Amino acid sequence: xxxxxxxxxxxxxxxxxxxxxxxxxxxxxxxxxxxxxxxxxxxxxxxxxxxxxxxxxxxxxxxxxxxxxxxxxxxxxxxxxxxxxxxxxxxxxxxxxxxxxxxxxxxxxxxxxxxxxxxxxxxxxxxxxxxxxxxxxxxxxxxxxxxxxxxxxxxxxxxxxxxxxxxxxxxxxxxxxxxxxxxxxxxxxxxxxxxxxxxxxxxxxxxxxxxxxxxxxxxxxxxxxxxxxxxxxxxxxxxxxxxxxxxxxxxxxxxxxxxxxxxxxxxxxxxxxxxxxxxxxxxxxxxxxxxxxxxxx
Amino acid sequence: xxxxxxxxxxxxxxxxxxxxxxxxxxxxxxxxxxxxxxxxxxxxxxxxxxxxxxxxxxxxxxxxxxxxxxxxxxxxxxxxxxxxxxxxxxxxxxxxxxxxxxxxxxxxxxxxxxxxxxxxxxxxxxxxxxxxxxxxxxxxxxxxxxxxxxxxxxxxxxxxxxxxxxxxxxxxxxxxxxxxxxxxxxxxxxxxxxxxxxxxxxxxxxxxxxxxxxxxxxxxxxxxxxxxxxxxxxxxxxxxxxxxxxxxxxxxxxxxxxxxxxxxxxxxxxxxxxxxxxxxxxxxxxxxxxxxxxxxxxxxxxxxxxxxxxxxxxxxxxxxxxxxxxxxxxxxxxxx
Ligand SMILES: Nc1ncnc2c1ncn2[C@@H]1O[C@H](COP(=O)(O)OP(=O)(O)O)[C@@H](O)[C@H]1O
Ligand SMILES: [Mg+2]
Numbered sequence: 271x272x273x274x275x276x277x278x279x280x281x282x283x284x285x286x287x288x289x290x291x292x293x294x295x296x297x298x299x300x301x302x303x304x305x306x307x308x309x310x311x312x313x314x315x316x317x318x319x320x321x322x323x324x325x326x327x328x329x330x331x332x333x334x335x336x337x338x339x340x341x342x343x344x345x346x347x348x349x350x351x352x353x354x355x356x357x358x359x360x361x362x363x364x365x366x367x368x369x370x371x372x373x374x375x376x377x378x379x380x381x382x383x384x385x386x387x388x389x390x391x392x393x394x395x396x397x398x399x400x401x402x403x404x405x406x407x408x409x410x411x412x413x414x415x416x417x418x419x420x421x422x423x424x425x426x427x428x429x430x431x432x433x434x435x436x437x438x439x440x441x442x443x444x445x446x447x448x449x450x451x452x453x454x455x456x457x458x459x460x461x462x463x464x465x466x467x468x469x470x471x472x473x474x475x476x477x478x479x480x481x482x483x484x485x486x487x488x489x490x491x492x493x494x495x496x497x498x499x500x501x502x503x504x505x506x507x508x509x510x511x512x513x514x515x516x517x518x519x520x521x522x523x524x525x526x527x528x529x530x531x532x533x534x535x536x537x538x539x540x541x542x543x544x545x546x547x548x549x550x551x552x553x554x555x556x557x558x559x560x561x562x563x564x565x566x567x
Numbered sequence: 568x569x570x571x572x573x574x575x576x577x578x579x580x581x582x583x584x585x586x587x588x589x590x591x592x593x594x595x596x597x598x599x600x601x602x603x604x605x606x607x608x609x610x611x612x613x614x615x616x617x618x619x620x621x622x623x624x625x626x627x628x629x630x631x632x633x634x635x636x637x638x639x640x641x642x643x644x645x646x647x648x649x650x651x652x653x654x655x656x657x658x659x660x661x662x663x664x665x666x667x668x669x670x671x672x673x674x675x676x677x678x679x680x681x682x683x684x685x686x687x688x689x690x691x692x693x694x695x696x697x698x699x700x701x702x703x704x705x706x707x708x709x710x711x712x713x714x715x716x717x718x719x720x721x722x723x724x725x726x727x728x729x730x731x732x733x734x735x736x737x738x739x740x741x742x743x744x745x746x747x748x749x750x751x752x753x754x755x756x757x758x759x760x761x762x763x764x765x766x767x768x769x770x771x772x773x774x775x776x777x778x779x780x781x782x783x784x785x786x787x788x789x790x791x792x793x794x795x796x797x798x799x800x801x802x803x804x805x806x807x808x809x810x811x812x813x814x815x816x817x818x819x820x821x822x823x824x825x826x827x828x829x830x831x832x833x834x835x836x837x838x839x840x841x842x843x844x845x846x847x848x849x850x851x852x853x854x855x856x857x858x859x860x861x862x863x864x865x866x867x868x869x870x871x872x873x874x875x876x877x878x879x880x881x882x883x884x885x886x887x888x889x890x891x892x893x894x895x896x897x898x899x900x901x902x903x
Contacts, residue, residue, distance in 0.1 A: 293700040300697035308685060391681025395743060398645045398677070399698035400670035406698075564648040566607075566639075 294409070297401060301413045305379065311417070314375040315424050321371060322363035322429035329353065330436045348526075355442045356433025357452065360459045361529065363429035364422070364466050368522050369502060372421055372466070373473045377494035379417045380477025383410040384560065386487030388567050403561045407478070411553065414474045415467075422467040426459065448531040458528055465525045469541060472518040472548030473498060479556040485567045515540075518548050596620040597751050597782045598627075598644060602653035605639050613639040615806040616653065621784055621799070626777045628793030628814070629786040631803030637786040638678050640803075641755050645675055658750060671701040674749040676757055680740025684729030688720055688739050691728050695743045702747060714742040719768070733760040741772070752776060753784045758792060770796050825858040827870070828879035838873045842866045858882055 305311055333353045348365065351358040384407070387393035396406060433439070442455045450458070477494040484490050501517050504510055514520050521541035527534040598621035605614040614636040621627045631637050642648045644655055646663030655662045657669050682691050692711045696702045702710075715724045718738040723731070731739065737760060744752055754773070758766040773796050777783050787793055793800050794814065801811035810817060825844060829835045835854045836847050843859035844866070859866065867880050 288701060292704075296697045296704050300694050304683065304686070304694060390683070391678070392683060394642075394645075394647055394677055395675075395681055395695055396698045397647060398670055398673070398675045399695055400646075400666050400700070401698040402667060402700070562649075564608075564642075566642060566648055 294405060297405065298409050298412055301409045302416060305413050305417065306420075310382075311379065314378060315421060318367060318371060318375060318421055318425050319428040321367050322359055322425060322432050325349070325363055325366060326352070326359050326429070326432035326436050329359075351442075352433065352437055354438070355455075356435075356437035356439050357430070357442060357455050357459060359433035359437065360426050360429040361462065361526070363425050364462060364525065365523060367425050368466055368469065368525075369519070370498075372418075372425070373470060373498050373519070374495050375421050376414065376418055376470045376474050377477045377498055378491045380414045380474045381481050381490035381492075381494040382487040383414060383478055384481040385484050385490035386481075388485040388565065389487050391567055393567070394565055397565060404557065407482075407557055407560050410481075411475065411478055411556075414478060415471060418470040418474055419464075419467040422463050422470070426463040430459070444531045445526065445529045446531040450531070462525045462528050465528065465538065465541075468545060469522050469525070470545075472545040472552075475549040475552035475556070476518070479552040479559070482556045482559040482563065516544070518544060520544070597623050597625075598655070598657055598784060600640075600644075600653065600655045603640065603643060603650055603655050604652045605636075605643060605648065606651045607639075613806055614643070617806075617808050619801055619808060619811065621782065623782055624777075624780065625799045626773060626783045626785065626797045628797035628800035629784060629803065630788070630790065630793050630800055631786075632788055634805075635788075635803040636806040637788075637803055638755055639806075641675075641677055641753055641784075641786065644753065645673070645677065646670070647677075667700070671699055671747065672750045673753060674744030674747070674751075675753040675755075676737075676740045676744050677753070677755045679756070679759060680736045680743075682728040682731070682736060682739060684727065686728060687725050688728055688731065688735075688742075689715065689724040691739060692743055692746060696746050699747070710746050714745045717745055718742045718772070734762065734765045737761060737765070737769075741769070745776075749781055751782045751784065755786045756788070757785065758787070758789070766792070823858070823882040824855045825863070825866075826879065826881055826883050827854045827877060828852055829854065829870075829875055829877050831875050834873060835870060835875045835877075838870050838875060839866070842869050852878070855883075 329349065329352045348358045348361040352362060384393065387396065397403065401409075439452060441449055441451050443449055473494070476497065477490070480493045480497070481487075481490045484493075498519075501519055505514055505517050505519055521537050521544060524537035524541045527538055598619060600617050600619045603614060603617040603619070604612075606612050617636075617640060619640070629637055629640070639648070643650050644657055644662060646666040649663065657665075658672060660669050662669060682688075683694065686694065689711055692714060693707060696707050696711060697704070712721070712724075715721050718741050720735065720738050720742060723735060728736065728739065737757065741754075741757065744754070757773075758769050761769065770792070773783055773785065777798075785793070785797065797814050799812065800814050800817055802809040802817075825839075827835050827839065830852060832849050832852060832854050836849050839847060839854060839856055842865075843861065844856040845859075847854065847856040863880075863882070867877065870877055870880075
């Protein structure tokens with residue numbers, strides 16, 4: 271081991287160093303890089319990218335016999351339109367992944383956010399660095415939100431690519447029956463992707479809260495995904511219609527209203543409001559828990 | 568900027584007061600605890616009324632068998648867990664309230680290293696450095712490289728941490744503690760899992776750091792390790808502080824033993840008993856006992872007069888282990 275100049279006599283460091291103004295972004299950057307370099311994150315994104323490919327190929331094979339408008343009935347929304355316009359694969363893929371694949375991926379990343387670091391012991395070193403508990407939690411939430419956006423964009427981009435390769439593109443018909451140009455359709459698709467990403471912020475906050483409750487990443491991921499499945503089941507039971515408007519997934523498919531002319535905003539606004547409520551409630555709960563928690567792993 | 572929480576440090580404008588506070592308490596020790604107590608949620612009383620004072624510039628050995636509460640104490644000092652009662656001051660400021668002002672000046676290795684296995688050694692350090700609000704991002708690369716060099720990991724810096732051996736992980740953990748010049752280093756069992764060569768290197772490093780003026784707080788369950796590098800020590804047993812002070816004073820508390828090496832141990836023991844040597848132990852050609860008050864030259868003369876052939880005669884310095892046994896009335900390897 272060699273001596274280097276890094277060591278300065280104690281007298282020279284008497285004045286406490288001050289935090290740099292951009293420090294928070296340094297931590298956020300480190301968090302983003304660390305999250306997206308994990309093999310697991312990439313695997314989740316890979317699975318999400320594969321869904322539109324499978325849907326596109328399936329639709330192509332189904333309709334390959336020459337019947338151009340194979341209305342098979344059933345399947346995710348918009349699936350029957352894909353053969354006319356590849357852009358509809360974007361809407362179909364988002365409608366197919368939003369109920370389960372997307373929130374499950376978010377649940378894994380959010381659930382692991384704090385609990386995974388606690389389980390690995392790296393949390394104690396981040397805290398003695400000192401990252402600051404509030405700031406670390408905010409950074410974790412921001413990173414999870416970034417993952418929501420990236421995951422949604424991966425589905426949309428993969429669908430767009432497959433749609434363009436396998437099907438014709440062009441002007442499209444809205445749900446209301448009006449025609450819009452392909453460019454405007456693309457704009458709507460981008461807006462829908464943003465709304466879908468925003469739809470996931472509630473489950474992200476829930477996952478983060480669960481993550482502050484345990485020292486095991488696996489347990490937190492499983493709990494979050496379990497809660498997701500439970501909520502999705504509750505949302506299907508007719509006798510529970512009184513509570514259903516408060517389930518985070520209740521208005522998820524309202525993104526389709528962006529394909530109406532004029533756009534029907536009521537459920538879209540309700541969805542975003544509900545996500546905000548979940549983020550506020552579970553974000554606060556996560557903060558209250560994490561800032562007072564004993565970190566003994 | 569400020570973080571309104573019980574476990575968070577005060578807002579930045581309170582730092583000025585905290586600085587004055589630190590100078591006012593400089594004489595009270597780099598670490599000072601009063602009645603520090605931790606009862607875990609399971610009901611386990613892990614640390615019980617600890618009054619610890621670590622002088623500035625010391626290499627302070629925190630000694631105790633496994634389960635005696637060393638790691639628990641360190642967790643409280645670093646603001647990771649809240650004390651059940653009592654207070655802890657580090658660098659003159661209260662913990663965990665002043666974490667944000669105190670911790671950038673403290674390097675810590677707590678309960679072994681913890682690394683991101685999928686990141687390289689270098690990237691692990693970069694991440695920990697990014698978590699320190701006072702670390703300058705412009706000097707990050709250089710400081711990371713210097714820290715790696717200091718622990719001898721430069722050659723393995725690009726390797727994924729999961730491919731590191733236990734000793735390499737331990738060094739990387741140490742490197743993380745050395746990313747900045749520190750006023751205090753807290754090392755919890757830093758030689759755990761290292762081979763004798765690795766242990767020697769850690770000891771050398773600790774001496775170098777102490778020479779540079781850093782106070783080193785070193786926990787260990789190995790007595791000889793503490794004896795070799797520490798200027799001061801505290802001894803823990805079952806969550807309580809048994810004693811603390813300069814290592815030389817602690818060892819002096821236990822008296823040395825008279826050792827006579829001879830081919831005639833039987834005769835030697837008889838003569839020594841006559842001469843007032845107590846607690847005699849005969850083991851092959853060695854007879855040991857508590858030295859009497861009288862001049863040892865006379866004891867030696869008596870042996871020779873009685874025809875005992877003496878090969879060696881002297882007093883063995885008391886070790887810290889003797890001191891520990893004297894203080895606790897039990898062997899050192901008893902778990903708490
Ligand atoms: N997270 C924890 N929860 C409950 N008990 C604990 C926890 N950590 C340690 N203990 C208990 O506290 C006591 C002191 O442990 P510790 O501080 O780790 O001792 P040391 O570091 O000296 O080996 C032990 O009896 C141990 O079982
Ligand atoms: Mg320990």
